[in-house]
Amino acid sequence: MAGSRCSSRARLMAFLALFVTLFSTGCSVAQVPLLMWSSDGLPPLATPAAGHITSKDQLTAYLTSAFASGPHTVLLFLQDKLSKDDFTVFGGVFGNKQDSAFQNLEAALQSSSSSVMLPALEWSDSSAVPALLQEKMGVSPLLVDADTLSHLSINTSASNLLLINLPYCTGLDKSCKKVLLDNDDIIGKVLSIMKDKNVLYTAIYTGLQPSRVISETSMSTQPAGRSLLQAVVPDVKPPIMFNVSGNPCIMLWAQNLSISLSEGSVWIDLAAQTPSMTGSICNSSNSLLVLSYESGYILRFAMTRRFYPVSGRHWFTLDSVQLQANGQTASYKGSHNIYAPAEYSFHCQSVTSFRDTLLVPNKDDATPWRLNFIDFQIQGFGLANGTDFSYASDCAGFFTPGIWMGLVTGLLLLLIFVYGLHMIMQLNTMDRFDDPKGPSISVPQSD
Incomplete structure (x- = not known):
């Protein structure tokens, strides 16, 4: 029962x-x-x-x-x-x-x-x-x-x-x-x-x-959906989708794809623009998504699919992100945290090149460009049978800094409690007490 x-x-x-x-x-x-x-x-x-x-x-x-x-x-x-x-x-x-x-x-x-x-x-x-x-x-x-x-x-x-x-x-x-x-x-x-x-x-x-119809406009040629870790929001723009022979191959969605020349300069949101995907390629082991914007900016996302014998399954990684702007090229390597099972998508609330180190600037690259992707989700493999993102592997770990702080603080308080309890248990009472106000003890002596 x-x-x-x-x-x-x-x-x-x-x-x-x-x-x-x-x-x-x-x-x-x-x-x-x-x-x-x-x-x-x-x-x-x-x-x-x-x-x-x-x-x-x-x-x-x-x-x-x-x-x-x-x-x-x-x-x-x-x-x-x-x-x-x-x-x-x-x-x-x-x-x-x-x-x-x-x-x-x-x-x-x-x-x-x-x-x-x-x-x-x-x-x-x-x-x-x-x-x-x-x-x-x-x-x-x-x-x-x-x-x-x-x-x-x-x-x-x-x-x-x-x-x-x-x-x-x-x-x-x-x-x-x-x-x-x-x-x-x-x-x-x-x-x-x-x-x-x-x-x-x-x-x-x-x-x-249906009592409500969600995002039915601007999707007649490429019907697509998205499955992100958030609540329902109105007027959600469709994801960027690259097709090969009519089948979806690469999908990307982001609330903001912002770039900035340097700290303190104006951010430019490329997500508000419609890109061309000329030059994009994908196969069973490598995917390259090229987003060319009319404003002259070009973003390249390179992904690789590999088999890892230890886990017994295929995984994909976002190896690099490249930005071309004003005749300059800025390259960023994807850290070891940008990965997911090959049949999943990767999602992260914030992907930046200056704060969370998910995108590591190339040491040989002296360009000051900065990247800031908000509510970012990408999938480069396993899309042949559908037009929606697969289950999202999120970048947020279970043990966040706040959880670690709580665990350490709780452990410290527990140690103090155990030490105090141990000290109390070690206290002993005297087995005999003298009363200074009472009569003194006399011991008679015999000859």
């Missing part, structure tokens, strides 16, 4: 993490989230990678395995609009759990025997999911509400597809959170009725269409 609770809590934690931090992607494909849980058990499904968009074919294949044999009772909670951002904004993840608009939903996921979370399901039209369920189950959906369901006799010997429509906020009468709270109450009532009827069921919660 304890193990079941722990696994349920782990699934809930994974659900919160999936919808809050790991899926801040910009993509031209409309998406809706889909949550699926069951009181009877579901086939296992691997957790989608960060930024992955589940296609309709993948969902079809999973539903085929889920409803392959025997009759099933499916509760389809179909909301007018739904996006993964609704869980971030109204889920109360960053505050008190009592503020969440999805308390009954989260409780159902936590208590279910198995659940599946698809944060980004490819959306085509409003009838896609109901039509797919109707095809796989062989029955037409029956529109019900909580009151109707309480008086409905459910034949468990045949498949049942029960459709519960849920509204979404229009901005006219109720706030979005109030509407979602009411919807969550409906979900709780329906699940409670199914429990009272002692009917095993599979529940699905999704939307007729």
Whole structure:
């Protein structure tokens, strides 16, 4: 029982993490989230990678395995609009759990025997999911509400597809959170009725269409997304992508690609400009990304993929960064901290040539140029099967200076406490006391 609770809590934690931090992607494909849980058990499904968009074919294949044999009772909670951002904004993840608009939903996921979370399901039209369920189950959906369901006799010997429509906020009468709270109450009532009827069921919660569309402009020719370690932000620009034969080969994204001639001079942000990638190359072992800007600046990122027998896997490193400006060339070597598994991307909040030593200036290079890359992410290998960054290997170590300071201070205080306790335990009391006010002791003498 304890193990079941722990696994349920782990699934809930994974659900919160999936919808809050790991899926801040910009993509031209409309998406809706889909949550699926069951009181009877579901086939296992691997957790989608960060930024992955589940296609309709993948969902079809999973539903085929889920409803392959025997009759099933499916509760389809179909909301007018739904996006993964609704869980971030109204889920109360960053505050008190009592503020969440999805308390009954989260409780159902936590208590279910198995659940599946698809944060980004490819959306085509409003009838896609109901039509797919109707095809796989062989029955037409029956529109019900909580009151109707309480008086409905459910034949468990045949498949049942029960459709519960849920509204979404229009901005006219109720706030979005109030509407979602009411919807969550409906979900709780329906699940409670199914429990009272002692009917095993599979529940699905999704939307007729997305409630929010993220970064759908300026991406018609090169649809791409990004998966960075940050919260959802509006108007995220697409990453820089170099393709070979129509397949993505190198991807780079940065909030700022700033360069400065010397300390105190004006910073120039190249990320605000659109570069040409003429001269870029990539293969299975080497990648070179060349960014040529109309202002005359050229940035080159050289990466290498190698196999390390000690770890038994391939790793890639950012070997060098080169800047050409005003007829001068500044070269910087990537330190030993700029690396990641070959199938991952590399991410760092700050990459500079003057503060964190991630980019080490060439000793033979006397140019005073300085580089400052903010929220920097790059991947030079393993992009053939997708247009999103792979899982990011971050440059931030676990033991930061603050953690080390806390550990050392705590150890010092512990030593002082142990020494004081040892001194107290060594104190001894006298085995005899003299009373100067009492009578003196006389010893009679005999002749």
